[in-house]
Amino acid sequence: MRRYAMAGTRKDLLACARLLSLAPDAEQAKRLLAGFEKASEGRPLAGLPEELIAAIASRGGGSLALRLRQGSAAALDESLTAIASEQTPKSDRLKLVQVLAEIHPPAAATVLQQVMQSAKDADLQNAALAALQAYEDPQIGQTVVALLGTFPETVRPTALNLLASRRAWARSLLNAVDAGEVAPRTVPVEVLQRILFQRDDQIAALVEKHFGSVKGATTAVMLRQVDSLKQVLAVGTGSPYNGRKLFLASCGKCHLLFEEGGQIGPNLTSYNRADLHAMLVNVVNPSAQIREGFENFVAVTRDGRTLNGFIVDQDSRVVVIRGGDGQTTSLRRDELDELAASLQSLMPEGLLKDYSEQQLRDLFSYLRATQPLATR
Incomplete structure (x- = not known):
């Protein structure tokens, strides 16, 4: 099931539908759905063949996360309510936030910012910050800069990586440093190196002004x-x-x-x-x-995001990158503008x-x- 689902062609997806229809009992169907869902991680599922949609529906519709990936408006509403509620088990909230990071529907940005600001759990804050990287809103960067001093030590690296991932957000951080609102010593050199991937003269000038050369030692x-x-x-x-x-x-x-x-x-x-x-x-x-398999790759997306980290999984449709903050990001190949290995290790x-x-x-x-x- 996973092999057909990961291939993703119409022929393969129809094979998934047939496998589901041939499942002899509910338990076997459940296992097939679990395999399909695992293969679907990082992949939005809008536009599935009608035959597969009907087969999934006939077997109970799959989990909330699977329905969310299919683009169901009802599943999105249910997911946002669950994520916002402190009563929802942490593991369920984390899984749904991770799905939102992969499909990034516009309606989710507000709830993700609420979790980032008010969640009492660092894992949830980190997951929300990682998911927010997919949104272009300049206000997100300004909000994160304002909150930098309030984040626990286990969350601050993810917040800084978010700010380094987009040009406008990097400028917000550096402008705060320039205004004396953020101390230069609180911005690690590896974050500055990532910021410089933006290839922006204004950003480079501010880095030079407050941090000098950020090249490694000889x-x-x-x-x-x-x-x-x-x-x-x-x-x-x-x-x-x-x-x-x-x-x-x-x-x-x-x-x-x-x-x-x-x-x-x-x-x-x-x-x-x-x-x-x-x-x-x-x-x-x-x-x-740099040990093989742990090369630092820099990814630039068509919407202006810059990420770097190890490639932990990839196929013909998706590349999965894990950053130095431990957060994993799934990128569709059709949204990548550039993906190249860096000579700079992810380890600072x-x-x-x-x-x-x-x-x-x-x-x-x-x-x-x-x-x-x-x-x-």
Whole structure:
């Protein structure tokens, strides 16, 4: 079912309809619908063949999310009500927000902004901010800039990525910096690098005025940093238990180690962590060697959005990108103006600059551990 649905031609979609009609019982039909829905992620379903619409209807119509992707006005109304309600289970709200991010109906923008501003859960705020990237309204950027200081630390990166994704929103952020309303130190260099993808003279001038050059350090400078770190790590000992806490608070937001952490970047468990020099080079200069499958791609859409991140899935119709904030965006190929690999890693430089010497020893003591720690 999934193979036919992902192919998406009329012939394949009619095959989906036939499979549904041949399902021997409700349980088998439910499994087929689940497969169809999984294959439909990131793909609006307006314009399905009448035979498939009838087959889906005869099997109960599918989930609310599936009906929403089909363009049902009633499903949209029901979804917006569910998203806005604190009584709706979080998992249901998140799934519906993610569907709205893929199909971005104009009527959803207001509710998404309400969730962004008032949701008590960071995951919901992040999902709403990611969904709002699909809307061109300049007011969205102005609202997010005004709210920057109120967002929790787990939401702020997604808010900054939203502002970097469109020219008008990037200007709103930089104008706020220019007016003294946003402190330059609160805008990370990786956000500035993404903003410069906009290729706009006014934006470039404001970045230069308040941040100077945002190019990465030279290779010679980075090698000196590596040598300096080696000297620090050669003196004294570190606590892997303290290092684990540091890892989970920083590296672990993107990387997995011993089944703990995020799943944005490569899993470090099988990485050769005994080679200290190689590990330090990759941390100090992430762009020196980018692991296959984790190349940073820059996507520019026809409506003026700029996104970057890893390609986590793609087929003939859809490209799915996961950004450094962990948010996943589905883009139809027919809405892409440009998609190209960047030589710049998604992992930012300067990750170790705020650590004390003892914290560095602790962190690398854990990173070089050969087995999980006994934490219970």
